[in-house]
Each structure stands twice: as C-alpha cells, then as structure tokens.
Amino acid sequence: MKTVDRNLVRQATPGRGVLAAAAMLAALAAGPAAAEDAKTIAGTVCVACHGDNGNSVIPMFPKIAGLSEQYIVKQLRDFMSGRRKSDVMGPIVSQLKPEDVAPLAAYYSSQKPTAGEADDKKAVSLGKLIFFDGNEDTGVPACVGCHQPQGAGHSVYPRIGGQHVPYVMQQLKNFATGDRANDPSRYMRVTAKRMSEEEIQSVAEYLVGLGAK
Numbered sequence: 458m459k460t461v462d463r464n465l466v467r468q469a470t471p472g473r474g475v476l477a478a479a480a481m482l483a484a485l486a487a488g489p490a491a492a493e494d495a496k497t498i499a500g501t502v503c504v505a506c507h508g509d510n511g512n513s514v515i516p517m518f519p520k521i522a523g524l525s526e527q528y529i530v531k532q533l534r535d536f537m538s539g540r541r542k543s544d545v546m547g548p549i550v551s552q553l554k555p556e557d558v559a560p561l562a563a564y565y566s567s568q569k570p571t572a573g574e575a576d577d578k579k580a581v582s583l584g585k586l587i588f589f590d591g592n593e594d595t596g597v598p599a600c601v602g603c604h605q606p607q608g609a610g611h612s613v614y615p616r617i618g619g620q621h622v623p624y625v626m627q628q629l630k631n632f633a634t635g636d637r638a639n640d641p642s643r644y645m646r647v648t649a650k651r652m653s654e655e656e657i658q659s660v661a662e663y664l665v666g667l668g669a670k
C-alpha cells in the first residue's frame with residue numbers, strides 16, 4: 458500500500474476534509490461488511506465530496522453515480538495499489554477494507570447520474586465533432602466508439618456523459634502528462650497527448666450536457 462505524506466494530504470484540495478473522512482472510515486472499520494455497510498460508508502464518508510447518491514456538485518470532484526461496477530472496482534483498487542495516484546483518494550481508500558469495494562461499486566453503479574450544462578456554448582460544436590469523429594489530422598480517435606452514445610460507458614469504459622467540465626479536463630491533462638497512467642494499453646495517454654487544449658476544453662463542454670441514463 459502507498460504510504461502517504463501527511464503534508465501532501467493537508468495541501469490536497471479539501472485539506473482537513475480528507476483527514477476527517479479517513480478518520481471516520483477508521484471508526485467504521487470495526488463493523489461487519491455488506492451492502493448496508495456500503496450505504497453507511499457512502500452516506501457518511503463519500504457524500505462529503507461525491508454528493509448525494511454520487512452526483513457531486515463540486516466540479517473538481519467526479520460524479521460517480523452510474524459508473525459501471527467494473528470500472529469503480531478497478532479505480533478503487535488502482536487507488537489502493539497506487540497505480541492511480543491521488544492525494545485525496547489515497548488516504549481514503551487506505552482505510553477501506555477490501556471487502557467494502559464491491560458493495561460500494563454496486564451501490565454507486567445503481568444510482569442515477571445527472572447531466573449538467575455547458576458554460577461555453579460555442580465550444581460544444583467542436584466538442585461534438587471530436588466525440589463522434591475524432592481528429593483525423595492528429596490521430597485523435599472518436600470517443601464514442603469506446604465511451605458509447607451519450608457517453609454512457611459500459612464495463613471497463615467509464616461513463617463520461619454528464620461529468621463535470623473541470624474534472625474531465627484535469628483527467629485528460631493527467632493522461633497527457635502521464636500523471637494518470639492506469640489506462641490499459643496506454644490508450645487514453647496516447648489519445649489525450651494528441652489533443653489540443655481547445656479540443657480538451659470543447660469535448661468536456663460537450664460531455665457535460667449529455668443525458669442521464
């Protein structure tokens with residue numbers, strides 16, 4: 458398990474919130490594990506950042522409602538092993554029991570995701586073009602092939618429809634720099650590296666308005 462630099466944790470976005478969440482999990486860790494436990498953990502710990510039912514209202518915190526079970530399990534395990542680095546999620550998953558992972562994934566996967574609204578309406582049309590056609594000149598693939606119509610995702614492909622603009626932009630930048638490197642076959646790292654800043658912003662503005670299930 459990744460050791461966490463306490464100073465880094467304090468500097469991480471909601472600072473004390475992370476430590477409080479981690480402490481709360483440590484307190485809960487005594488109880489039996491099951492679906493009811495997952496609901497309790499979701500409603501007392503995860504809710505602080507991911508919102509009610511996983512529909513975060515804070516743009517840097519991802520909506521996790523309606524992501525596939527398979528994808529959520531993979532991400533939680535990647536945070537646990539350090540394959541996906543996050544100064545915020547790292548200390549939280551270090552307090553989760555391995556048997557909490559599957560029920561938490563089942564819970565959030567069954568929640569209904571909400572759509573948002575683009576701030577930059579002009580960017581949406583370029584974003585739509587990228588989503589359906591990619592950019593042949595620079596080798597950016599169409600997103601729809603893997604992320605599905607409406608960005609709904611399935612199995613290992615995450616739902617990206619309705620996701621917050623700043624979160625999507627940050628993840629694409631993290632893939633481009635290699636700060637996020639947990640994508641199988643490097644596919645997202647290669648894709649994001651080929652995208653311009655304008656394409657990244659535009660596709661995020663298009664995605665946020667895509668519908669709930």
Ligand code: HEC
Pocket residue numbers: 471474475478498499502503504505506507517518519520521524529532533542543545546549553561615
């Ligand atoms: C203090 C805020 C905070 C709390 C509490 C929190 N998270 Fe997160 N979570 C984040 C942030 C920030 C990210 C994005 C990390 C990154 O930058 O890669 C994230 C990412 C995730 C992801 C990956 C989402 C994706 O689209 O790839 C999952 C799954 C997740 N969290 C589940 C949980 C669960 C389950 C809990 C409760 C046990 C929880 N989180 C508690 C802030 C939080």
Ligand code: HEC
Pocket residue numbers: 519531587588591597598599600601602603604613614615616617625628629639640641644645648660
């Ligand atoms: C060949 C399939 C494929 C294509 C094409 C593809 N993606 Fe992905 N994408 C993935 C996979 C798989 C992941 C999850 C990686 C992991 O396991 O963490 C992902 C993850 C992401 C994430 C992170 C989601 C989250 O919740 O953290 C974003 C954002 C994203 N892709 C956007 C795009 C965009 C925009 C395009 C088009 C320009 C695109 N993807 C094209 C397969 C693909």
